[in-house]
Amino acid sequence: MTNMSGADAIIHGLKAEGVSVMFGIPGGATMPLYDSLKDSGIRHILARHEQSAAHMADGFARASGKVGVCSGTSGPGATNLLTGIATAYLDSYPVVAITGQVARPFLATDAFQEVDTVGIFNPVVKYSFQPLTAAEIPMAIKSAFYIASTGRTGPVLVDVPKDVQMESADMDFSGKVDIKGYNPYIVPDSMDVERAAEMLLAAERPVILLGGGAIKANITPTVLAMAELLMVPVASTLMGKGAIPEDHFLSTGPVGMHGTYHANTLIMESDLVVNIGGRFSDRTTMKVDEFTKERKMIQMDIDPTEAGKNIKNAHFIIGDLSTSVGMLYEAVKRRVSSRKETPWYRKMKELKSEYDGKVFQNDGPFSSPHIVKKIRELLPADAIVTTDVGQVQMWGELFYKVLKPRTYLTSGGLGTMGFGLPAALGAKVAKPDVPVVVLAGDGSFAMTNNSLATSIMEKIPVVVCIFNNSNLGMISQWQRVVYGGRYSASWLGESPNFSKLAQSYGAEGIRVNSMDDFEKSFKEALGREVTTVIDLEISPSENVYPFVPSGNSLKEMLTK
Amino acid sequence: MTGGKADEERARVFSLLVANKPGVLFRITSLFRRKNFNIESVSVGEHIKEDESRIVIGLMADDAMANIFERLLRKQIDVYEVRQMDISRAALRELALVRVRLVEGNGVGYLHQLCSIFDYKVISINRNYATVQAVDVPSRLEEFLAILGESRVKDIARTGITALEEAD
Numbered sequence: 042m043t044n045m046s047g048a049d050a051i052i053h054g055l056k057a058e059g060v061s062v063m064f065g066i067p068g069g070a071t072m073p074l075y076d077s078l079k080d081s082g083i084r085h086i087l088a089r090h091e092q093s094a095a096h097m098a099d100g101f102a103r104a105s106g107k108v109g110v111c112s113g114t115s116g117p118g119a120t121n122l123l124t125g126i127a128t129a130y131l132d133s134y135p136v137v138a139i140t141g142q143v144a145r146p147f148l149a150t151d152a153f154q155e156v157d158t159v160g161i162f163n164p165v166v167k168y169s170f171q172p173l174t175a176a177e178i179p180m181a182i183k184s185a186f187y188i189a190s191t192g193r194t195g196p197v198l199v200d201v202p203k204d205v206q207m208e209s210a211d212m213d214f215s216g217k218v219d220i221k222g223y224n225p226y227i228v229p230d231s232m233d234v235e236r237a238a239e240m241l242l243a244a245e246r247p248v249i250l251l252g253g254g255a256i257k258a259n260i261t262p263t264v265l266a267m268a269e270l271l272m273v274p275v276a277s278t279l280m281g282k283g284a285i286p287e288d289h290f291l292s293t294g295p296v297g298m299h300g301t302y303h304a305n306t307l308i309m310e311s312d313l314v315v316n317i318g319g320r321f322s323d324r325t326t327m328k329v330d331e332f333t334k335e336r337k338m339i340q341m342d343i344d345p346t347e348a349g350k351n352i353k354n355a356h357f358i359i360g361d362l363s364t365s366v367g368m369l370y371e372a373v374k375r376r377v378s379s380r381k382e383t384p385w386y387r388k389m390k391e392l393k394s395e396y397d398g399k400v401f402q403n404d405g406p407f408s409s410p411h412i413v414k415k416i417r418e419l420l421p422a423d424a425i426v427t428t429d430v431g432q433v434q435m436w437g438e439l440f441y442k443v444l445k446p447r448t449y450l451t452s453g454g455l456g457t458m459g460f461g462l463p464a465a466l467g468a469k470v471a472k473p474d475v476p477v478v479v480l481a482g483d484g485s486f487a488m489t490n491n492s493l494a495t496s497i498m499e500k501i502p503v504v505v506c507i508f509n510n511s512n513l514g515m516i517s518q519w520q521r522v523v524y525g526g527r528y529s530a531s532w533l534g535e536s537p538n539f540s541k542l543a544q545s546y547g548a549e550g551i552r553v554n555s556m557d558d559f560e561k562s563f564k565e566a567l568g569r570e571v572t573t574v575i576d577l578e579i580s581p582s583e584n585v586y587p588f589v590p591s592g593n594s595l596k597e598m599l600t601k
Numbered sequence: 602m603t604g605g606k607a608d609e610e611r612a613r614v615f616s617l618l619v620a621n622k623p624g625v626l627f628r629i630t631s632l633f634r635r636k637n638f639n640i641e642s643v644s645v646g647e648h649i650k651e652d653e654s655r656i657v658i659g660l661m662a663d664d665a666m667a668n669i670f671e672r673l674l675r676k677q678i679d680v681y682e683v684r685q686m687d688i689s690r691a692a693l694r695e696l697a698l699v700r701v702r703l704v705e706g707n708g709v710g711y712l713h714q715l716c717s718i719f720d721y722k723v724i725s726i727n728r729n730y731a732t733v734q735a736v737d738v739p740s741r742l743e744e745f746l747a748i749l750g751e752s753r754v755k756d757i758a759r760t761g762i763t764a765l766e767e768a769d
Contacts, residue, residue: 222678346672346673346675346676
């Protein structure tokens with residue numbers, strides 16, 4: 042037992058969890074916390090908007106596999122964090138958000154900067170804690186990290202009233218976390234696995250589909266060994282991109298609304314889908330009846346409540362994927378020693394040779410698909426790319442081949458514009474030795490570009506490539522393709538001048554409109570110790586193809 | 602949703618064992634709000650151990666919706682146990698307190714007769730009103746109220762159903 046303040050206990054708890062960095066903005070209700078933080082040895086990275094602080098913590102978590110920590114004060118600090126926390130929740134990444142709250146006597150009085158933070162965050166966190174005495178803090182922090190980082194990972198909120206931060210108590214940090222009703226360690230059923238192995242071997246046209254869970258479970262070698270043994274094509278969802286290297290001969294790239302032509306075609310011709318760590322989201326399956334028709338499904342997931350959620354007919358294997366996929370591989374190995382090229386494999390090879398990297402709408406040499414390919418060419422395998430949301434995210438999905446897990450960070454579930462830059466800063470803090478590049482949109486970038494100040498002040502250099510078409514690109518694409526060319530509120534105009542904006546923050550800024558200039562400035566940017574913003578002047582009439590409009594099946598891809 | 606018997610809405614009773622602490626009921630009811638569902642009744646009470654509560658929720662839902670709710674409920678850390686009760690195999694009761702307006706002529710005597718038929722109790726009375734305590738299945742309680750007639754019922758407080766599945 043040590044006597045200390047609640048604020049000191051928060052810091053002590055964070056350090057005990059191995060936290061070395063926290064992203065946030067101080068405010069009235071976190072003054073005691075920030076006072077304790079001052080000489081704690083935990084690095085604080087000052088965001089310029091709490092949404093960005095949450096994205097930074099999320100980007101840190103995505104790149105490192107550790108829990109990211111962010112903080113905001115009560116009221117607007119907390120509500121600003123919300124979008125970033127929801128982003129982490131929808132993609133199941135572990136973030137602990139620590140918010141200040143008004144002092145206990147002022148709770149529920151509409152006091153200055155008071156909102157019901159626990160109430161507002163409820164649907165977008167795995168769990169929340171609101172310690173109402175200082176002595177509860179050690180266990181609240183410990184439990185928050187335990188819940189965030191185990192099972193299906195996700196964000197957890199700790200909301201601490203200001204007077205609880207100031208209150209002193211005898212703190213016990215020795216307690217063991219024991220949360221009744223929370224058992225994240227579920228052992229996969231070996232009978233379920235045996236049955237899956239038989240289904241897999243009986244299939245003539247199987248596809249392995251990797252979701253975000255496959256990245257979190259670190260199962261790349263096992264998946265590759267199994268796929269190679271059976272010569273099975275391996276597709277991914279947007280969130281599973283990079284779970285195996287996308288330059289592997291069995292990789293088809295992602296399926297879905299903007300999946301590759303060959304991946305979508307193959308999965309719709311398959312007779313079995315082995316979904317590892319994906320949730321069959323609407324953007325992956327598109328018209329779900331067609332997706333499930335005439336093929337069997339195996340679904341492997343750590344979250345038991347995913348069984349039957351989006352797909353009714355799947356053979357479900359519950360449990361940690363590193364265990365269940367290992368068991369499946371063993372069960373497969375026992376039944377088969379080597380397998381030759383199948384007609385299905387040859388079909389994949391044919392499709393892939395025709396469609397891999399194919400640019401359906403070619404807007405000349407300096408257009409988005411070619412720029413994305415150039416970025417891949419110029420980056421080392423372990424470089425990290427983050428994306429904004431919209432057309433640029435989908436050009437990335439289609440044309441950026443991810444070679445290592447945790448190197449393509451994108452807001453898939455929530456689709457949060459403005460995710461790119463702050464997530465990149467978090468990733469760069471986690472992995473300071475690898476280049477971090479943002480595939481930014483001019484619409485998205487404008488939402489969080491004040492993170493440039495953080496990048497300069499905290500010396501976190503990244504390279505921002507703004508695919509600038511002066512439009513909310515995906516909106517204008519839909520209006521062009523689906524709404525008969527009736528553009529409504531999608532034109533952004535030519536303000537601001539992004540290179541000058543970057544310069545005013547102290548970053549390098551340059552505007553380019555040719556591939557040669559881009560290549561030159563991108564290479565220079567990679568060697569620079571300060572953030573560079575490259576404003577790429579691209580055509581506003583570019584479309585992302587293939588494109589499966591809502592309500593269509595994956596077979597019904599638009600390619601022009 | 603397509604037609605067919607399995608898809609029809611019917612009365613559901615969820616029985617939950619949950620942590621007995623602030624915020625739990627809020628987390629649970631907000632799951633139903635997400636699908637814009639009206640909870641018809643909810644009763645909460647301490648369970649055998651004081652750190653646990655039994656919550657019984659009644660609502661109308663089809664099979665698909667009921668399964669969505671069951672999944673959302675199971676996901677909650679504070680929910681220890683979720684059961685969709687088989688109503689035909691459950692003891693199911695509701696408590697109602699009914700304030701009855703006494704009318705001249707067939708006042709107290711009539712009410713007493715009615716209560717003895719239903720096995721309800723008059724628990725307080727003055728010259729204008731009697732308060733009846735009814736513990737019953739909802740359908741019989743509805744019948745009682747219908748016989749009394751709307752004009753005689755001044756006020757009513759109902760707990761909503763609570764239930765316990767028969768033990769084997």
